[in-house]
Amino acid sequence: MSSPVLFPFKSNIVLDRTSQRHLYLQLCDQIIGFIKSGKLAPSIKLPGSRKLSEDLNIHRKTVVAAYEELIAQGWIESLPAKGTFISNDLPIIDPKKITHNSSSKFTNDRAAFSFDKRPHLVREAVEKDGCTLKIDDGVPDHRLAPIDDIARIYRAITKKNHYQQLFAYGDVQGNTQLRQALVLYLNETRGLKISEDRILITRGSQMGIYLTSQLLLSDKKIIITGNTNYMTADNTFTDAGGIIKRVAVDSMGINTNEVETLCKQTKISAVxxxxxxxxxxxxTLSAERRMHLLALARTYSFAIIEDDYDYDFHYNNAPILPLASNDYDGNVIYIGGFTKIIAPALRIGYMIAPKDVIDEAARLRRIIDRQGDTILEQTITRMLTNGDVQRHSTKVLKIYRQRRDLFCTLLREKLSNYLDFEIPKGGMxxxxxLRKEYSWDLVITKAATLKLHINPEWKRYDNDTSGHNGIRMGFASLNQEEIVDAIDRLLLVMKSLK
Structure with missing residues (x-):
């Protein structure tokens, strides 16, 4: 390990005490930015918590919390009796290549990758059975939706003459006020640096995946995914004419070394x-692989489609900032939405990309769905600006964490002889x-006799036909009594198979 770095933290770190983002997370964000930009290289020793707290005029506990968070995310490491260092596993970045100030906005009007354009589209801008208990593949509990808040705001909007224009045709790119609210929300929570012209409002994240696929994958262009992957995304890529190449997924996410190997062999359009x-x-995709993937996208000029479907539900530490938060070159298309936060029926999502990609996606969206639900979009706008979304997210995060803990505890205590799993850091x-001597087909058939529904399409998770015998078992949509009941029924099923 190297000696203490002479980097001037005192003059380069700016903490905003009026921001809703905690000071320790602001400190984390800026140190991560220095690492990503190459200004803090691997193995560099960081200042002690006491020294840094004095330099920044903050409490020492704030620095300690920031260091603990950076350690949890894999950016730094603490060595007993030696100090705290930038992780030695991170790639070395040439700081001379960085031309953007970390506080500046991204102004990517031109994408760094190729995509199909459609000039002829250019226009002037003017249930389950009530008796059956269901273990799904990870969806939110719609019963927790803030229905009263939604109804109150919806009624208020529809009663005001000021909002009558919402019943007319609107901007195909989405409600302007919602895009403005999203700029503030996403820049604050995801570390993005975007403007409203880089946002397209969609009917859920799936529309964003579809539009992106149509732009990138015609004529058998190649897209890389994990060897296990979201099947609906795979279907969308194939339908668009793309060819899927798969790479391994391990405990650190997709294997970017395998991505690099494929890039050297053939032209890749997207990952x-x-x-x-x-x-x-x-x-979770590790820090070093995130940096490697971004570097590969710059080198080989492909698009990264980042589907951040459940960013808000991370239980062990603060959510890791998305790849899009460091997209200085215009390679990332970032897709998200409110379906997982609020309820599946609220089909409000967003697609964020360089402006020329957004312009083209909006033209394509026009022939699929002229515009979204303008009143619902205005409702979400009010919920964001009022803080309703943020409060609801905090509430359900606590509930889902409790459900995860109970679900995993019961799986471990009652079913460890039949299956293996790791406690997820987040998600639903x-x-x-399942142990190789058992079959999910038989388990699912037996479970149905006990009125326990398990997804019969479990083989869709085996995208590369490797026979891993894995399945997603959702816990978020079940309350604690239902979780206990579901695990008890599953235990009866497994005992019957002996």
Whole structure:
């Protein structure tokens, strides 16, 4: 390990005490930015917590909390009796290549990758059975939806003459006020640096995946995914004419070394990642692989489709900032939405990309769905600006964490002889691998006789036909009594198979 770095933290770190983001997270964000930009290289020793707290005029506990968070995310490491260092596993970045100030906005009007354009589209801008208990593959509990808040705001909007224009045709790119609210919300919570012209409002994240696929994958262009992947995304890529190449997924996410190997062999148009919680296995893409993937995108000029479907539900530490938060070159298309936060029926999502990509996606969206639900979009706008979304997210995060803990405890205590799993750091499901001597088909058939529904399409998780015998088992949509009941029924099923 090297000697203490002479980097001037005192003059380079600016903490905003009026921001809703905690000071320790602001400190984390800026140190991560210095690492990503190459200004803090691997193995560099960081100042002690006492020294840094004095330099920044903050409490020492704030620095300690920041260091603990950076350690949890894999950016730094603490060595007993030696100090705290930038992780030695991170790649070395040439700081001379960085031309953007960390506080400046991204102004990517031109993408760094190729995509199909459609000039002829250019226009002037003017249930389950009530008696059956269901273990799904990881969806939110719609019963927790803030229905009263939604109804109150919806009624208020529809009663005011000021909002009558919402019943007319609107901007195909989405409600202007919602895009403005999203700029503030996403820049604050995801570390993005965007403006409203880089946002397209969609009917859920799936529309964003579809539009992106149509732009990138015609004529058998190649997209890389994990060897286990979100099947609906795979279907969308194939339908668009793309060819899927798969790479391994392990405890650190997709293997970017395998991505690099494929890039050297053939032209790659895109890489699809669910970076925060890989679908279906729930693992988080590691810090070093995030940096490697961004570097590969710059070198080989491909698009990264980052599907951040459940960013808000991370239980062990603060959510890791998405790849899009460091997209200085215009390679990332970031897709998210409010379906997982609020309820599946609220089909409000967003697609964020360089402006020329957004312009083209908006033209394509026009022939699919002229515009979204303008009144619902205005309702979400009010919920964001009032803080209703943020309060609801905090509330359900606590509930889902409790449900995860109970679900995993019971799986471990009652079913460890039949299956294996790791406790997920976030998300709404557990990746469960059944022991090889058992068959999910038989388990599912037997469970149905006990009125326990388990997804019969479990083989869709085996995208590469490797026979891993894994399945996603959702816990978020079940309350604690239902979780106990479901595990008890599953135990009866497994005992009957002996």
């Amino acid at each position: 699809y990642v669910t970076s925060h919680h890989h679908h279906p296995t729930t693992v 499901a557990v990746w469960v691998r």
